[in-house]
Amino acid sequence: MKNALVILLLLCYNGLGFSQGEFIVQNKRKSDKIHFKFINNLIVIPVEINGVELSFLLDTGVSKPIIFNFLNLSDSLKIKDTERIYLRGLGEGESVEALKSKNNVFRVGDAVKFNQDLYAVFNADINFTPRLGVPVHGIIGYDLFKDLVVEISYSGKFIKLTEPEHYRYKNCRKCERSNLEFYNNKPYLNVSVKINNKEIPIKLLIDSGGSDSLWLFEDKDMGIQCGDKYFTDFLGHGLSGSVYGKRSRIQEFSIGNVVLKNANVAYPDSTSISYARQFKDRNGSLAGNILKRFNLIVDYPRGYITFKKNSYFNDPFSYNKSGIELAHDGMRFVKELDNVIRDDENSNLTDETHNGTKIVFDTRYKLSLKPAYTIVELREGSPADRAGLKIGDVILSINGKPSYHYTLQDLTHKFYDDEGTRIKLLVERYGRELTFEFRLEKLFE
Template sequence: MNHRIAVLLFLCFFFIEKGISQVPGFYMKEEKRKVQIPFYASNNLIILPVSINGNYPVNFLVDTGVRANILFSKSLGDAMELSYSRELNLVGADGAASLVAFVSPSNHLDLGPLEGTFQNLLVLEEDFLELEKVIGIPIYGIIGYEFFKYNPIKIDYDQEMISFYQRGALKWKPLFYKKLDMIIEGQKPYIEAKVKQENGPVLETKLLIDTGANHGLLLNKETSNDIFLPNRFIETQLGQSLGGELFGFIGRVKNLKIKNMRLDEVLTSYPEETPFSYVIKESGRQGSLGSEVLGRMNMIYDYPRERVLIQKGDNFYQPFEYDMSGMSLKKVPTEENRIYVSQVRVNSPASEVGIVTFDEILSINKVPIFIWELHEIIKLFRSEDGKEIDLEIRRYEGEDIEKYEDLQFRIVLEKQI
């Protein structure tokens, strides 16, 4: 499925309220060389429980591609008794859609051995991203630049562990890590990499490091006349933004070189140009690296020294695989584990057997759907060309949930790119 969780939130600016004399940031509760926090990884996205002002912890996404801390729901913010200093009207990526958000100043974020002090939150009136639908578990907000700005932070995807170091630690490069210069612009991190295309020249690229996006490599065609689509590609939905669904193409590049580490046949997203593409052009970047690439490495982000340290992870050389079923799936955001088909690609295995949009999956290979996690289904549908999968489907008649037909299908996975 490879949804691009498009936190292309041009609304996500870094804001600082006046009148706060203390320095906002994330700090250790007890002075140590480092503290460690386990995280939950879903398709290599980094999810942490966060308690706001002493309230019950809720899941937040750790996202280097976003400047502000964000809470997705004002109703949740109200339940937490947050205070708001001002209201904002935000414009979406299509130049037309709008959304109301509220600034909540000076909050305390608790992450166990760490605390975020005097943290501002951008509280959205409504959750337009609905990340639970594409990740499979509830996500209530995002931690952005504030988490990284003062201290070296190691993200070990193999162990699913974050190490938060004292600011003065890691003066020297650890053994077996490679050092890259990292540019911090507009509170976002960038590195340089080489991209060897199938149809075009080798690209010398400036790429945003985006831990909150679950693509591999993303290239914005509008930023360079030297970016070309490969011979084989799929047109599909890439993700969600304030302006609605984002569409574009999925293909592959021959290889991606970061320092002297090479990844071959990398799945690459090519989004369509939007009215806000000028923001990307002005940044000087040609694209971004998402979790499908970042999750193959263990990385130390050292914002104060403007460097990133990289070590190959256990799955560095595993092939990049895309969905072979032809279906995009989403979870119904309820306590029940209900999965439905959100998109069916033309001429795909799913479309050829007659599966259609909004079909609900009841079982996979005779295993009831409540046993499955969404990321497990995604992994299965990427697993093996020629693999047969039996599906039990419920098809509703219009909007009447009392009228439906249960159907049986067998699809044969087919590698399309």
């Protein structure tokens, strides 16, 4: 097509330009606090676009805001000045069709920008809501960070946005401040890892939109190699499809004088990250399961990031020992006891007579819509796979408790429990209810 463009989400818009205006904080303090939802190590913030309230991932790894499942939002958003383009991101798939739209009004708390570009994706399959279990309409990153000092309190579950000229740093002896480097509007940090007793300096993309701890790109010359203790797994879902790779652990991960031992690491398949590796100096990504252990001051205008340990710092590094990945798969009717009904003998049963036949209705129960959770990924050879579970199975209960009593995040955390923990699942498969049982297994200790 005449106006078709291919934009690599990992490589676009050079420099730290301010050509499209800026976010400004519209209050006297020039600062505002916004509470967020913390789901699977990811930050979900409220964002208003052209007067429509939506939920976005706060993702330092993206250059421009992207809206997913656009066809369901197109009427209310009333976007204009559009141009058809193609986007490319992580994953093994092809580029995806989208619209580039100019001159949109974005509001995050009291921070407003009046001429913001956005990218709207048509493909309804590119939708992170089922994987997170809460509504997520898009992602936002660079445009917010470039204009404001962004404090991220993972422990307090809020961000604070302040105009740079009004931000004052406090003395903090326990803080670790590092310089940021930028490549195509994305922040990079110099850190070090210890692998096979060798200290290796590396450069990582700061990726708050990733839920893992650390991704490393294997490089034999540098000594960045997985070793023998690993398992192959689903790593995540990018704009261009699923990402697979190897999971393992490293001896140490260091930011300045702060050291984390035995941190989780993933080594993504080279085919899934071919575009990410076009920045030759990049060695991987620093993601949410490490970032959450600190409260951060992200200061793009001055080129700094500040880390301060929080209450998550000493949380153990765990991983999914079942082999199951779940997604929210719509709603289903379930029969529940109606607690509103009085528990006396006359309130439980009613009867009617039709053509001489007596029909008894039990009014103690009601039908309610509850979330359904479905297996969408299943690691080959895992405990769940060996037990006979299959992709597409709907989880009805876990260890005797209905699955709808849990959020998706809480249900998934059951699979991160200790080695040997017994898991009993009741599932629905093609209309039949089946029971499976297995125990969680360690994989590389």
